[in-house]
Amino acid sequence: MTFIETTKRVALGLALLAAGPAAAADNLAPAIEQVGGEPAPGSGRFEVTVGVRTSLFKGAGFDPFSSSDAFSQTSARASWAVLQRARWATAVGALFEWGDASADARGAQAQLSLTRFGVLLEERLALGPHARVVGRLAPAWLTGRATLDDPSLPVALGRSFSTIAVDASAGVEARLNAPGSTVGVWAVGEGGYGWAPTQTMTFTPQLAVADRDKAGATTLPDFAPRGGFFRLGLALTY
Amino acid sequence: MKMSLTSAALALGTLALGCGGRPDVWSRPASANAYGLSNAVVLHDVNAQRVVALTASGDGALSASSFGTGTDVVATAVDSAGARLFLLSAGHRAMLGDTQKNEAPALMVVDGSAAAATTRTIDLGGVLSDPLDGLALDPTGRWAVLYASGVHGGAFVTNPNELVVVDLTAADGAPVSVSLHSFGGRPEKLVFAPELSLPGGKTHLLIVESEQDLSLLELDHPDRAEITVRLADAAAATTPQPAEIVVDDGDPARTDDARIGLRFVNDTSVMTLQLEPSSGANGYTPTPNVTDVGGVPSAIAFVRTDGGLRLAALVPGHDSAVLVDPATTLTTTVALPADYRSISLVTPSDAASTTSSADTALLWNGDAGQAGVAFWELGQAAGRPFRSLETVAITERVTSVLDVAKTNTTSKVLSTGAAGVFYVLDLAQRTATPLLTAATNVSLVVSPTGTRVWTFAPGQSDLATTDIATKHVRTLHLDAAVTGVFEIGNGGGGRTLVALHALGGLGATTLDATNPDEDHRKIFGALLTEGTP
Numbered sequence: 133m134t135f136i137e138t139t140k141r142v143a144l145g146l147a148l149l150a151a152g153p154a155a156a157a158d159n160l161a162p163a164i165e166q167v168g169g170e171p172a173p174g175s176g177r178f179e180v181t182v183g184v185r186t187s188l189f190k191g192a193g194f195d196p197f198s199s200s201d202a203f204s205q206t207s208a209r210a211s212w213a214v215l216q217r218a219r220w221a222t223a224v225g226a227l228f229e230w231g232d233a234s235a236d237a238r239g240a241q242a243q244l245s246l247t248r249f250g251v252l253l254e255e256r257l258a259l260g261p262h263a264r265v266v267g268r269l270a271p272a273w274l275t276g277r278a279t280l281d282d283p284s285l286p287v288a289l290g291r292s293f294s295t296i297a298v299d300a301s302a303g304v305e306a307r308l309n310a311p312g313s314t315v316g317v318w319a320v321g322e323g324g325y326g327w328a329p330t331q332t333m334t335f336t337p338q339l340a341v342a343d344r345d346k347a348g349a350t351t352l353p354d355f356a357p358r359g360g361f362f363r364l365g366l367a368l369t370y
Numbered sequence: 371m372k373m374s375l376t377s378a379a380l381a382l383g384t385l386a387l388g389c390g391g392r393p394d395v396w397s398r399p400a401s402a403n404a405y406g407l408s409n410a411v412v413l414h415d416v417n418a419q420r421v422v423a424l425t426a427s428g429d430g431a432l433s434a435s436s437f438g439t440g441t442d443v444v445a446t447a448v449d450s451a452g453a454r455l456f457l458l459s460a461g462h463r464a465m466l467g468d469t470q471k472n473e474a475p476a477l478m479v480v481d482g483s484a485a486a487a488t489t490r491t492i493d494l495g496g497v498l499s500d501p502l503d504g505l506a507l508d509p510t511g512r513w514a515v516l517y518a519s520g521v522h523g524g525a526f527v528t529n530p531n532e533l534v535v536v537d538l539t540a541a542d543g544a545p546v547s548v549s550l551h552s553f554g555g556r557p558e559k560l561v562f563a564p565e566l567s568l569p570g571g572k573t574h575l576l577i578v579e580s581e582q583d584l585s586l587l588e589l590d591h592p593d594r595a596e597i598t599v600r601l602a603d604a605a606a607a608t609t610p611q612p613a614e615i616v617v618d619d620g621d622p623a624r625t626d627d628a629r630i631g632l633r634f635v636n637d638t639s640v641m642t643l644q645l646e647p648s649s650g651a652n653g654y655t656p657t658p659n660v661t662d663v664g665g666v667p668s669a670i671a672f673v674r675t676d677g678g679l680r681l682a683a684l685v686p687g688h689d690s691a692v693l694v695d696p697a698t699t700l701t702t703t704v705a706l707p708a709d710y711r712s713i714s715l716v717t718p719s720d721a722a723s724t725t726s727s728a729d730t731a732l733l734w735n736g737d738a739g740q741a742g743v744a745f746w747e748l749g750q751a752a753g754r755p756f757r758s759l760e761t762v763a764i765t766e767r768v769t770s771v772l773d774v775a776k777t778n779t780t781s782k783v784l785s786t787g788a789a790g791v792f793y794v795l796d797l798a799q800r801t802a803t804p805l806l807t808a809a810t811n812v813s814l815v816v817s818p819t820g821t822r823v824w825t826f827a828p829g830q831s832d833l834a835t836t837d838i839a840t841k842h843v844r845t846l847h848l849d850a851a852v853t854g855v856f857e858i859g860n861g862g863g864g865r866t867l868v869a870l871h872a873l874g875g876l877g878a879t880t881l882d883a884t885n886p887d888e889d890h891r892k893i894f895g896a897l898l899t900e901g902t903p
Binding site for chain 2: 188190192194195196198199200201235236237238239240242280282283284285286289335337345346347348350351352
């Protein structure tokens with residue numbers, strides 16, 4: 133799925149979600165009392181966002197898997213404002229992102245999939261009823277799976293890894309529906325930097341245990357899953 | 371608003387894609403030319419401008435070492451010892467704004483004779499302003515000669531008679547440019563003569579064949595003027611084109627009997643050039659003799675008979691061989707049982723060490739069924755020629771004869787092309803053991819140790835090894851189709867078979883060559899993906 137297709141699907145899905153359950157959330161009581169004023173309707177405590185994250189991996193380790201430095205993932209997150217004031221809100225939440233890239237690498241098909249599951253620490257600042265800026269810090273657990281499918285081998289070569297990762301980002305959210313609605317629909321755009329430790333990329337054939345001594349390893353350049361990234365998405369708040 | 375979001379996504383996506391990409395080499399095919407050296411299989415990865423040397427450890431594990439080559443490799447060659455690979459690169463001329471720097475022509479040498487492959491590069495910029503695209507190696511391994519082969523188009527203006535002689539024993543190669551004196555011809559083939567005893571001492575001659583003359587250049591003294599021999603009178607309307615050149619030193623104790631023999635395309639004559647003493651700067655001069663052998667010969671060879679040195683010419687149209695006395699040009703015709711087209715000397719090595727011993731020749735490549743091969747005992751060729759031939763019944767046409775080195779030098783491997791059989795010929799017993807193959811068009815690879823012959827059919831995953839001494843066959847089934855087979859020495863002092871699988875990517879299977887067993891095979895994949903620069 134291309135980056136643009138993913139974005140379109142996300143936008144359509146969120147628009148449908150926003151139209152249906154708006155009234156259901158009207159009677160929700162705040163879990164924590166507001167401090168210092170009344171937040172705008174629809175900028176409520178709970179936010180669900182679905183979008184696309186594109187990371188830029190500049191190192192040579194990503195070269196086998198993509199003809200560009202861009203790596204796109206589907207991104208989903210949910211956050212809850214634990215502290216809400218007139219313009220400021222502090223939220224915590226969870227983040228889940230997944231995606232893959234593949235390319236021909238000297239006759240072998242190289243594929244990389246990355247999955248990130250993390251927690252969110254989020255600070256929101258309302259600029260007005262239609263816009264707010266957001267800063268996020270997201271420690272995460274990053275798992276990766278890389279395969280190298282060489283037609284000259286009866287089995288694919290594989291490499292898996294899991295590691296810690298952390299993202300720091302800032303962005304802008306623009307409200308798409310009327311401020312008076314209980315459910316807010318927001319367009320989200322943010323950029324930041326994601327860091328994770330460098331991974332050695334030594335591929336071994338995916339063989340049964342009994343056959344593993346029959347195969348040699350193939351080593352590709354170390355992969356550093358870190359770099360600048362941006363996210364685009366749609367968010368629902370209530 | 372959705373359109374705005376899409377536009378923004380498009381813009382950011384475009385921005386991301388524009389933030390950089392991978393080097394183009396990643397998208398290029400993993401095709402390589404493979405060369406077997408003593409202890410390494412060297413893959414010339416043209417698309418990545420590098421060579422990858424695969425070496426094996428005692429347990430069959432492969433290690434890959436990558437070395438960058440010069441730009442635009444125009445010729446490659448492996449020396450006769452199988453120890454070194456030579457790559458001649460044309461270099462690069464940087465234009466305005468060119469991101470690639472200027473690069474002079476160079477000769478890169480990959481040495482695969484040790485446990486770890488090494489390289490060295492000889493800069494040819496001092497003698498070559500325009501690149502040459504031909505490369506010929508002296509069988510002794512001392513010289514490399516560069517010439518204009520014309521295969522790659524060459525420079526805007528090329529002097530085809532310009533050669534560059536590189537002394538491979540010199541640290542910098544000491545390249546010397548030589549311009550041959552030409553009567554209008556251009557070099558077509560280079561032949562390195564074995565060491566000859568000439569009046570000036572031991573000499574290594576380079577014989578440069580053109581369509582109308584021969585040039586004799588002393589490689590030991592490339593600064594000396596070459597001797598050019600015209601192959602026809604200046605007034606002749608046509609000139610015979612050389613088809614084959616053979617050289618013989620004669621009696622090693624004499625310095626006046628070295629000879630060069632020639633046959634020509636569509637010509638019934640053969641020529642001998644005796645290199646006799648002279649008072650010129652070279653100390654010798656070639657004296658030609660021309661003899662008509664009654665038909666167009668298909669092969670010639672200098673042979674030692676009971677009557678002395680002769681130039682043997684096979685005349686397949688007449689089912690005969692003609693022995694030419696190079697001193698008198700007298701001929702002896704020997705009727706053959708078939709129209710053999712090829713001749714190989716198979717004289718036992720102990721007999722060759724004495725000048726009085728006569729040669730034994732193997733005649734092959736007969737056109738008729740049942741032609742097989744024939745042993746020609748040249749010790750009886752002059753006196754009783756009719757008793758000098760002994761045929762070995764082989765029902766298929768023998769298309770090539772493979773030498774067996776070291777441990778089984780009294781054997782030859784005979785290929786029959788697509789006939790589904792090959793033979794191991796025992797020269798001592800005069801027997802030919804047939805080995806049947808399920809596939810046709812098999813490739814045969816004799817191990818450098820002479821112990822066995824490997825058989826495979828390109829595109830199939832079966833492989834077989836045949837012990838040349840016992841004729842025992844062991845068939846192996848690999849996991850992927852085999853496209854090349856090389857037997858190399860490994861780091862443990864043993865032998866490793868490397869079977870290549872060039873099937874889009876490039877993989878390999880290694881086996882213990884001495885005692886191959888699928889259970890102990892090792893497979894390796896994406897060999898050219900690994901280490902891509």
